[in-house]
Amino acid sequence: MEGKHLHVRCMAHILNLIVQDGLKEIGPSIKKVRQMVKYVRSSSSRARNFLKCVETQKIECDKMLSLDVPTRWNSTYLMLDTVEKFEKAFERFDLYDASDDLDLSKMASGMKEKFKRYWRTPEKMNKMIFIASVLDPRNKFVYVSFALEELLGEETGNVVNTKVEAYLRDLFAIYVSKYGKGSKSQPSSSDSSDSSGSGISQNMSKNSLRTKLHMKKQKNDSGSLGVKSELDKYLLEDQEPESEDFDILSWWKVNSPRFPVLSQLARDVLAIPMSSVASECAFSTGGRILDPFRSSLTPKCVQCLICVQDWLRQETKPICVEESLESKGQDNEEIILLARDT
Structure with missing residues (x-):
């Protein structure tokens, strides 16, 4: 009958699929039990401690813990x-076994020390990380202050928050001196004394003029009142509502007329990448290019090789070296071929 009767579905396999589908509902619980059994069975000392728990709880059972095969129900x-x-033996097992793994503990201790070396104290953390969050109109200092308090505690969080705010104001003052209008003292002719002899007392006019010029110089050195208050104005405004399609760069572009100096600061800060290639990578690349067989390459040639290699990797479309040689000439042939080989 052309082999129609040869195919019979395996009842055991179908049953296994059905039960496995049902076990997915309690998958996390089964996973925890499996890890618990594996933990006890993976060490002879743990197994002995577990047997002590069994004897203490007076559990009578001919079977011993067995690890399952996840694909077989x-x-x-x-x-x-x-x-x-x-069950009762596992509840008591914690008294005999503190779940300390000496190898993992040693490994974790080394990793923790390395973490503390760079992130142990807030002083080791670059304040630009917090400033970038402040320049997010959805966060500002309201969010940063709360996050620092949650992360470092109320007392330490307030101290760090004060330092971050002072750092931001110092940074803003530099931008005011660079981009703010009237950053240099330029006395106008209207500030000069009236030479028409209108009857104003000479001593009074000199003292008043001197005080006004001094006050104006201080204002100009720190930026005009309007420019100086940009940061305060931004921080006092309400936070922007949370939105999945919120574009922070577009927000600063639209609001740059209101915050001409602060928008320059935001542009530079937000352009900083959250992560970058480690500096060691550049040295490693240089070492691969300037190996013992290429020790006679000039510094300029090495720099060109590293740059060309980076450009080749960043291109979205594949680069045809032959076409590049024809269009650029034969002068760069050595550099391009070396970069491709590297």
């Missing part, structure tokens, strides 16, 4: 059935 059932009988 019947082995999972046997594992759960056995574990259930030793």
Whole structure:
């Protein structure tokens, strides 16, 4: 009959698929039990401590803990059935075993020390990270202050928050001196004394003029009142509502007429990438290019090789070296070929 009767579905396999589909509902619980059994069985000392717990709880069972095969439902059932009988032993197991793994503990201690070396104290953290969050109109200092308090505690968080604000104001003052209008003292002719002899007292006019010029110089050195208050104005305004399609760069572009100096600061700060290639990578690349077989390359040639290699990797479309040679001439042939080989 052309082999129509040869194909019979495996009932055991179908049953396994059905049960496995049902076990997905309690998958996290089964995973925890499996890890618990694996932890006890992976060490002879833990197994002995577990047997002490079994004896203490006076549990009588001929079976011992067995690890299941996740793809076979019947082995999972046997594992759960056995574990259930030793439930009280697992509750007491914590008294005999503190779950300390000396190897992992040593490894974690080294990693923690490395973490503390760079991030242990807030002083080691670049304040530009917090300033970038302040320049997000959805956050400002309201969010940063709360986050610092949650991260470092109320007392330390307030101290760091004060330092971040002072750092931001110092940074803003530099931008005011660079981009602000009237950053240099330029006395106008209207500030000069009236030579018409209108009857104003000479001593009074000189003292008043001197005071006004001094006050104006201070204002101009620190920026005009309007420019200086840009940061305060920005911080006092309400936060922007949260939105998935919020574009922070577009927001600063639209609001740059209101914050001409602060928008320059935001543009520079927000342009800083959150991560970059480690500096060691550049040295490693240089070492691969300037190896013992290429020790006679000039510094300019090495620099060109590194740049060309970076450009080749960043191109979205594949670069045809032959076409590049024809269009650019043969002068750069050595550099391009070396970069491709590197």
